[in-house]
Amino acid sequence: MQLDFTLNINNDTWYPTADISGFKAKTGGRVDIKEKLILTFSAPGKITEGDITVSSNPWIDFKTQIESTEVGKGVFDIIVTIAAKDGQAIGNAITNIHMGVNASSDTAPKWASMSDSFTAAADGVPDVDGELVIDCAALPAGLESRDLQLELARGEKKELLTIKAGTSALKVAAGTYRVQANDLCTLDGTLRAAVKLSAAEVVINKGQRSHLQVSFARTVRSTTIDIAVDLPNVPALIEEDLDVVCLENGVVKHRYTLRHGQKQRLENLPVSGKFVVRINDLKLNNVHYVFSDITGNLNGQFHDVAFTGAKLQQRDDTQSGSAKLVINIKAEKAVPTTFDLRLTDGKDTARQYRFASLPVRSGSREQSVLVARGSYQVGSCSFIYNGVVHYVDATPCPLTVDSSKPLQLDVTITEGANLHVKGFPEFLSFGGCADMSPSNVDDLAEARVSSLFKYSGDDGMGDASDYLDPAKEPTSKIIQMARDVSAKTSEPVLPVMVSYTCNLSLGDVERIIKDPVRHHYSFANFIQSLKMAQAMRDDAHPVPAGYIVNPDYLGECQKYGFAPEHAIPVRQPLSEALAHHGVNVTIPAAITDTLKGYIKAVNWLVRVVAPDVVLGWQVNLWGVGGSQWIYSDFTYDDVFDPADGKHKKMTLDPTLAGKLTAEYALLVGVFDEIPYTRADGSSAVAKGADFMAADRYEADDFTARAYKNGYCYTPYEWDRTFDFCAALSRYLRQPVLPWQVPASRLATKDEQVGELEEQFWGTGGSYLMGHPEIGHSVEAINDRLLNIEFLDVHAKMMGHTPRELFNRHAWDMSEPKYRDFPLRGIFHVQVGGGATTGVVSAVNRNSSSWMRSRLKAYRDNPVKFKG
Known part of the structure; x- marks a missing residue:
């Protein structure tokens, strides 16, 4: 039954509302809703269940179901289904429906301008269709038997229409659609004709007729x-x-x-x-x-x-003077699998030797194939066994054969990170930033994320001046949000709190790091968050939450070259914080008033107060002294070398930067175990961190706060960023989580690019998930993005414009880049930030929708932790 109604809309900028009342049958009969009322409409943002109030007489307890599809420029097509919770008939009891919209932006269209999109029906689908009349010319000779398909696209919704020559009248839901068609061609591709459309966009109005003409260019063989x-x-x-x-x-x-x-x-x-x-x-x-x-x-x-x-x-092709080769394998731990080695010389037609199915156990193995004279690079791949990364290294490399004398090749197999981190899936997974907007749950569920993260505390910066009111600590709310997302997807979602127990992101490092009052309050507020998390553990959620602690802390300490013995007040402020919360455990002797003691104190607190959470620390690309090395190898005059504790001149590349960062984290005890005595007198050992988070810089590339600070990446720079992560994991021998990765995407030539500071374009999402529309062509990228002018101070590093930067190196974004992440020691990636594109529509609807759809598809075929 199609229904009429009275509609009143209030155009508030950020939370417009609508009231729908006076329902009556279009036929003039009495409204009789037996099972459900269905409303369809467009809105300048998303609606959640909490935004809908249904009034009735007599009173009925209603349930609502909402489906949202973004159709561009912050506008959503929405279907709301309203039914009685007890399944009983509703009849004509509904007197008013009040709805609010979480506006996508202050520039989104006014809701009142969409009033014609509202429809309602009882126990059936509302009639929202218009008619599209397509006049199609005769199909070209030789192509008469081929089907012509038109694609109608409205935001995320796409519909394929099969068209025949002549006039066709098709029912299409109201809306504005982009229209495109591929060439009409024979199955073997030898004969084709381009399809010419009278318009690239058609507007379908409810109950009205629209027209489109289709013709063909000349046939080409x-x-x-x-x-x-x-x-x-x-x-x-x-x-x-x-x-x-x-x-x-x-x-x-x-x-x-x-x-x-x-x-x-x-x-x-x-x-x-x-x-x-x-x-x-x-x-x-x-x-x-x-x-x-x-x-x-x-x-x-x-x-x-x-x-x-x-x-x-x-x-x-056996050569005279060839040599026998003995491969000496030294495996840190024997595992029941095999690996391959390959020798390759540098000639035009390379001479190669492949030694396959070598066992992963110590021993010497003489090869039956003789190796010809020459100089050979030794190629080997890391492999994963039972979720653990194993590195294969061979010496000498190159291997030189200059006589028939038998040769020895020494191969070392070293264990690296265990990618099975508690609370996370046993496959490469993704998470997103939550800003606690009402639309977050639906967005995160749509993207099928495996985690969500949010800064803890009231100000997100450590709350270092007072005891935080428990009502202002969002830990419990974020844990509940993760469970709400999980309820929608039927897949586990880990809530992750980003917690500052000492905020060195503020600058003034020497003063802040030695301020006992700040430490006291931050320790106390950290304990409060931990207690909240542990209290929400249950059998269905054995890992109630995760923590990433102290962004920028290790980076600043490394940059300054603070030694592990650097004096910091730890024991007294920690003792006072424990007493405030009634935690009666003796602080272990290993926690000293030093930098290393402070890091151990944070780790120990987590294991004592919330033993079931998972813990990671954070490091920065710039901890080595700067991040210029991302663009090309860069020489710094003052780099702290953890190996000898001295500052020296170094030329850094991603591998060395990752190695130095890992060595510093190990030097100051991030992964150290801490013996202690429990409250009951028994002995225990507190584990160090479970993983390391790696941060590039969270701003979207084509916003001023990114490129004016020296952060605007092409795929080449992203390659080097994840090379850094690979080296970090290798030298830590711990799993790595890239954190706050901007998920914005590139715009193609034919897309509209408006205000850069509002639309947040970038490369991170295109790089991670693949962007075949861009492929490997600079000219496929929108000129507005390519022609941004960089600051002169960055020109030597970044060039003068993104166009210069993209033209420096060959690259290709046709395929996703995440596929080898597990072999790099990467187990999970968290995208987005408080003002950086992730997967929530509250931050950049344009790219977040794009990212959500790709993450949703990824979960159908994720990358497993296998070799």
Whole structure:
């Protein structure tokens, strides 16, 4: 039953409201709602259950269900379903529905401008359709049997329409749609015609008719080549990457890497001349594999090309003067798996040796294949076994063979991080920042996050001047928010508090770090948060929360070069804080009035007060003295070297920066165990931190607070950032969590880019999740972003504009970059910040929606902690 009603809207800037009353049947009959009332409308933001009040006579206890879809520019299509909780009929009892909207921004359209979008129905779907009349020209000759598909896109909603020649009338829900169509082409791709649309956008109004004309450009013929590699009877090449090259009229135009069983299609090739497809020669384990070229005419036809055993010659390539090779394996711990090693020389047709299925246990193994004279790089990969990263290192490298004298290659296998961190999933996972807006729960559930994080305390900066009122500590609220998200997704969600027990982000480091009064209050407020978290542990939530402590603390201490013995008041303020909360445990002797004692005190507090939470500390890219090394290797005059405690001149790259940061964290005891005595007199050991969080800088790249501070990244700089994380994990031998990673994305050429400080464009999301619309082309990026002018002070480091920065190095964002994160020791990534794009629509709806959809899809096929 379709319903009429009276609608009144109040256009408040941030919380507009609507009242719907006077329901009556469109047919004039009596309203009789048997099961549910369904409302559909558009709104300038999201609505949650707490924003809806349903009044009735007689009184009924209602339940509401809300579905929201972002359709662009902060506008959402919303469906609200209202039913009685006890399942009874509603009849005509509803007298008024009051709704509020959490406005997406102060520039979003007024809600009253969307009044025509409101519809209502009893026990059925409201009629919101209009009619789209499509006049399609006759399909071009040769393409008459092909289906033409138009894509209508409204925000996140996409609909494919199959169109035939002539006039078609289709029902389409009201709204404004972008329209696009791929070329119409034959199955083999040799004949195609571009589709021409009379408009790139159509507006569908409820109950009205809209029109679209479709015509075609002239038909174009081209050549298509399907390339296959099919070598089931050549076991040595089954797992080899083969270099496939395609020449058009003598010029190399395409290059791919294919393996046995893979295919590659090349379309839109010329219709005159010759093509050559070849697989470059491969010399492997003293066999020279030579493939015959496959040639043909570029003639506008389809060519099915297959490299099979018939196209392959295998020639013995054993060289005189070759040497036996003994591989000496030293495994830190034997595990029942294997690994491979590869030797490669630097010649045009590289001579390679692959030693496969080597056992992970100590011992010497003479190889049956002799190694020819030459200089060889030794290639090996880390691997994961039972969630633990293992590093494979070989010496000497390069390996030089200059005689037939037997050679020794020493291989060391070292255990690294255990990626199974309590409270987190057993796969690479993602989390997002929460700002406690009402829409957070729906957004985080939509993204299917595995964690959410929020700064603890009232001011988020340590609350170092007084005991914090428990009502102002958000720990319990954030834990409940995580459980509300989990209830929507039926997947575990870990709440993570970011807690300052000493806030060195404020500057004035020497004074703040030695202020006993600040330590006293911050310790006490930290204890309060920990007690709240531990109190919410139950069988369904054995890890009630996580903590990341003290952003910028280790970074500042490392930059200053504070030694572990650097004097800091610890025991007295800690004792006073424990007494304030009635925690009757003796402070262990290992906690001294030093920097190392302070770090141990924080760790010990967590294990004593909240033994079931998970704990991480945070480090910064700039802790080594600056972050200029992200753009290129950079020489600093004053770098603290934890190995000898001295300051010295160093040229830093990501690996060295990660190594120095790890060594400093280990030096000051972040992961040290602390023996202590429990309140009952029994002995115990408090574990150090469980993981390390790594922070780049949270601002979105194309906002002034990022690029004016020297932070605007292309994929090259992101590569180096995660190289740093990999080195950090390796030298810590602990798992790493990249934290506050901006999840903003790039804009393409055809997107509208408005005010940069409001839209928060960036590269972090595009890098992490892949952005095939950008691929590897600078010219695919919106000019507004490319032409930002950097400050002169950063020009030497970053160039003058993002266009210069993007043109410095080859890069490709066609595919996601997270796939090798576990091998880098990365187990989880948290995106966003208080004013930086993550997954919540309260911070940058434009990119957060984009990120949510990709994280949601990721959970269907996450990266497991396997080799």
